[in-house]
Amino acid sequence: MRNDLLVTVRLLVVLTVLCGVIYPGTVTAVARLCFPRQAEGSLVHLDGRAVGSALIAQEFRSPDYFWPRPSATMPPYNASLSGGSNDGPLSDRLRARVAGRLADLRGPAPAGAGPVPCDLVTASGSGLDPHISPASAYWQAPRVARARRVSDAAVNAAIARHIEPPQFGLLGEARVNVLELNLELNGLRDER
Amino acid sequence: MMARDWLQIGVYVVAVIGLAWPLGRFMATVLGGQAPRGPIARVLRPLERSICALAGVDEHREMNWREYARAFVVFTFGGMLVVYTLQRLQGVMPPNPARLGPVDAYLALNTAASFATNTNWQSYAGEATLSYLVQSLGLVVQQFASAAAGLAVMAAVIRGLARRTTHDLGNFWVDVTRATVHVLVPLALVLAVALVSQGVVQTWGGPVVARTLEGTRQVIARGPVASMVAIKQLGTNGGGFFGANSAHPFENPTPLSNFLEGLAILLLPAACCFCFGEMVGDRRQGWTLLAAMLAIYLGALAVTTATEIGGNPVLARMGVDQARSPLAPGGNMEGKELRNGPVLSAVWATATTAASNGSVNAMHDSFMPLGSIPLLALMQLGEVVFGGVGSGLYGMIVFVIVAVFAAGLMVGRTPEYLGKKIGIYEMKMAVVVVLLPPLLVLAGTALAVVTPAARAAMHNAGPHGFTEVLYAFSSAGNNNGSAFAGLATDTPFYNLALAAAMVLARLWAGVAVLAVAGSLAGKRRAAESAGTLPTHTPLFVAWLVAVVLIVGALAFLPVLAIGPLAEHLTLWAP
Numbered sequence: 027m028r029n030d031l032l033v034t035v036r037l038l039v040v041l042t043v044l045c046g047v048i049y050p051g052t053v054t055a056v057a058r059l060c061f062p063r064q065a066e067g068s069l070v071h072l073d074g075r076a077v078g079s080a081l082i083a084q085e086f087r088s089p090d091y092f093w094p095r096p097s098a099t100m101p102p103y104n105a106s107l108s109g110g111s112n113d114g115p116l117s118d119r120l121r122a123r124v125a126g127r128l129a130d131l132r133g134p135a136p137a138g139a140g141p142v143p144c145d146l147v148t149a150s151g152s153g154l155d156p157h158i159s160p161a162s163a164y165w166q167a168p169r170v171a172r173a174r175r176v177s178d179a180a181v182n183a184a185i186a187r188h189i190e191p192p193q194f195g196l197l198g199e200a201r202v203n204v205l206e207l208n209l210e211l212n213g214l215r216d217e218r
Numbered sequence: 219m220m221a222r223d224w225l226q227i228g229v230y231v232v233a234v235i236g237l238a239w240p241l242g243r244f245m246a247t248v249l250g251g252q253a254p255r256g257p258i259a260r261v262l263r264p265l266e267r268s269i270c271a272l273a274g275v276d277e278h279r280e281m282n283w284r285e286y287a288r289a290f291v292v293f294t295f296g297g298m299l300v301v302y303t304l305q306r307l308q309g310v311m312p313p314n315p316a317r318l319g320p321v322d323a324y325l326a327l328n329t330a331a332s333f334a335t336n337t338n339w340q341s342y343a344g345e346a347t348l349s350y351l352v353q354s355l356g357l358v359v360q361q362f363a364s365a366a367a368g369l370a371v372m373a374a375v376i377r378g379l380a381r382r383t384t385h386d387l388g389n390f391w392v393d394v395t396r397a398t399v400h401v402l403v404p405l406a407l408v409l410a411v412a413l414v415s416q417g418v419v420q421t422w423g424g425p426v427v428a429r430t431l432e433g434t435r436q437v438i439a440r441g442p443v444a445s446m447v448a449i450k451q452l453g454t455n456g457g458g459f460f461g462a463n464s465a466h467p468f469e470n471p472t473p474l475s476n477f478l479e480g481l482a483i484l485l486l487p488a489a490c491c492f493c494f495g496e497m498v499g500d501r502r503q504g505w506t507l508l509a510a511m512l513a514i515y516l517g518a519l520a521v522t523t524a525t526e527i528g529g530n531p532v533l534a535r536m537g538v539d540q541a542r543s544p545l546a547p548g549g550n551m552e553g554k555e556l557r558n559g560p561v562l563s564a565v566w567a568t569a570t571t572a573a574s575n576g577s578v579n580a581m582h583d584s585f586m587p588l589g590s591i592p593l594l595a596l597m598q599l600g601e602v603v604f605g606g607v608g609s610g611l612y613g614m615i616v617f618v619i620v621a622v623f624a625a626g627l628m629v630g631r632t633p634e635y636l637g638k639k640i641g642i643y644e645m646k647m648a649v650v651v652v653l654l655p656p657l658l659v660l661a662g663t664a665l666a667v668v669t670p671a672a673r674a675a676m677h678n679a680g681p682h683g684f685t686e687v688l689y690a691f692s693s694a695g696n697n698n699g700s701a702f703a704g705l706a707t708d709t710p711f712y713n714l715a716l717a718a719a720m721v722l723a724r725l726w727a728g729v730a731v732l733a734v735a736g737s738l739a740g741k742r743r744a745a746e747s748a749g750t751l752p753t754h755t756p757l758f759v760a761w762l763v764a765v766v767l768i769v770g771a772l773a774f775l776p777v778l779a780i781g782p783l784a785e786h787l788t789l790w791a792p
Contacts, residue, residue, distance in 0.1 A: 030288055035296065037391060037395070038296055042300075042359050044403070050442050050445035053407065053410040053411060053448075060415070061414045065420045084436055086432060105439060107439075108343070108460045108465075110580075115550060116682070143539050148554075150554065151554055152465040156467055161545040193473040198558060199547045201556050208431060209431070
């Protein structure tokens with residue numbers, strides 16, 4: 027028994043050095059060397075200042091931007107405390123929230139016609155989902171075009187340029203990165 | 219479902235088996251007693267030896283089952299103590315760039331029990347609670363150590379079946395060291411770097427403050443994430459860096475990272491089957507266990523994929539478009555990430571509950587009621603459908619013992635497995651293991667629903683709230699660690715009750731199964747005769763699946779009826 031305790035202490039110390047110091051240190055060193063941008067959080071800079079991360083959703087409320095998926099974090103798009111709504115699918119709370127989101131989307135600055143794609147009215151698991159579906163982007167295009175006084179065609183073309191297909195044509199879903207698309211929109215306006 | 223969906227599920231299953239096969243054979247050389255071979259092993263062998271020397275371990279000393287079990291228990295409690303202490307002291311120990319204070323005693327105890335038992339239940343959100351030091355030095359180390367301990371106990375159990383007339387089951391300390399050095403660390407290194415290439419962060423630089431396009435301030439939490447995610451996936455740990463776990467884009471940013479992490483969930487548990495076949499000298503026995511596990515897993519996957527693609531009738535009535543197409547994921551997207559969509563979320567959810575991983579890439583609390591039944595069931599079956607690294611295999615061997623015993627009763631023969639006669643003692647221990655999950659899960663759930671403070675923690679009302687509690691105890695009582703995360707479990711009641719369930723589940727099953735191994739090791743190998751039940755046939759696979767499902771169904775159908783089944787029926791309530 028005493029021997030077991032002694033070995034446990036010594037082995038845990040050695041494993042702590044190997045798995046808690048050397049291992050993460052090696053990963054950090056290789057990451058910094060080979061993938062420095064990704065390792066630091068895929069940050070997006072504008073005029074030398076970080077405006078966000080390409081992988082983390084940020085809030086867009088104004089009609090001339092594409093809106094990301096709803097976020098259930100407190101407050102929304104809180105990149106320091108991720109999480110989903112955890113609402114049961116049949117709960118009254120989810121029904122009320124979806125009704126509110128539908129009203130927002132169809133509200134003062136209505137976007138597209140036709141039914142709203144489901145990803146635009148459901149909160150993501152992390153609250154920080156950086157993507158919307160191509161269908162949701164096209165659905166919002168008329169609103170964005172009107173607010174920016176550009177043609178629907180120009181906005182739709184911007185969307186088409188930003189559609190990422192399933193990886194290798196196989197894995198995952200086709201998607202549009204909201205921050206990158208919105209950055210391009212600002213370019214569109216500047217050109218006019 | 220689109221044709222691509224079938225293809226991506228198919229590629230996933232084939233990749234798991236295709237990689238698990240060589241890995242399992244390699245593990246058999248690592249744990250089989252011979253010195254591991256190959257160029258990488260030649261480099262790692264000196265490392266392994268120096269660790270043994272530093273820890274004061276005599277490589278050649280064998281242990282009987284009692285010594286082995288004692289080492290396992292002491293090592294587990296030792297790990298708990300370290301994690302507990304680090305959390306209590308985190309306020310004064312760097313690196314802690316977010317300046318987080320010490321963790322309160324109940325939560326620290328729960329987290330310590332959780333990570334030392336390979337469960338990784340999390341009553342906290344990592345980015346807001348734990349410093350970089352605690353995450354790396356405390357949690358990551360246990361994610362290696364607890365997985366290695368599972369592999370060690372498995373190796374001892376297999377030796378008990380393979381050896382004859384001996385008391386020796388190997389040396390726990392050597393097994394832990396070999397599993398860590400030759401299997402877990404190399405795999406984790408490769409996976410971690412691959413994940414960074416996809417965008418998983420790995421930095422000690424602390425949170426970054428961004429000024430968004432609309433001019434608000436966004437504080438973005440970061441950290442040494444990739445190194446933790448790799449081992450949390452490989453070691454059936456599941457405890458993530460961030461609260462949202464692998465739904466967080468910094469833990470799982472692309473479909474490829476999702477594929478690799480999903481692969482890592484099942485890789486080692488599947489490889490354990492091949493390792494087993496190799497070590498007992500009959501590969502068909504390993505294939506048999508894998509076939510039984512796969513059959514149950516694929517059945518569960520089919521149900522959950524169907525419900526999640528099918529979407530939510532409540533939203534359909536509100537006019538929301540949930541159709542699946544090349545331009546839209548469709549389905550029940552509440553709590554899911556767009557890049558994964560309903561299909562990859564269902565694949566992950568069933569894999570993480572089949573293996574006792576517990577990481578999530580979507581919020582299980584928001585799955586359709588029928589889709590959540592397979593998730594609950596896979597845990598409640600005792601984590602033997604793949605199960606934990608090592609522990610899934612020895613759990614399944616317990617069910618094999620029950621199956622050959624039941625079959626033996628039917629035909630009036632003495633039950634045997636791999637030439638070892640199954641006696642009264644083995645059966646008693648097997649029943650002790652098999653009945654433990656129902657005891658912990660049902661008693662724990664019952665206790666919670668009659669305790670007002672515990673009921674108040676429910677996020678959802680009605681049967682869904684009950685399912686949240688049932689899920690918590692199913693998860694902790696089987697060392698899974700995933701959650702219906704709406705339940706607010708950072709309370710003294712849940713922290714203590716779930717910690718107790720996790721420790722009991724891990725140690726009780728581990729010790730009982732070592733007792734079986736000790737008894738079997740002492741027996742001779744009986745010659746095969748015409749009356750021997752072959753345990754490598756499709757018939758035996760079906761029999762084993764039936765035994766696992768019947769034992770589970772007898773215990774859990776009633777609670778599933780008052781939870782998710784009742785909730786599903788409310789769809790037609792007026």
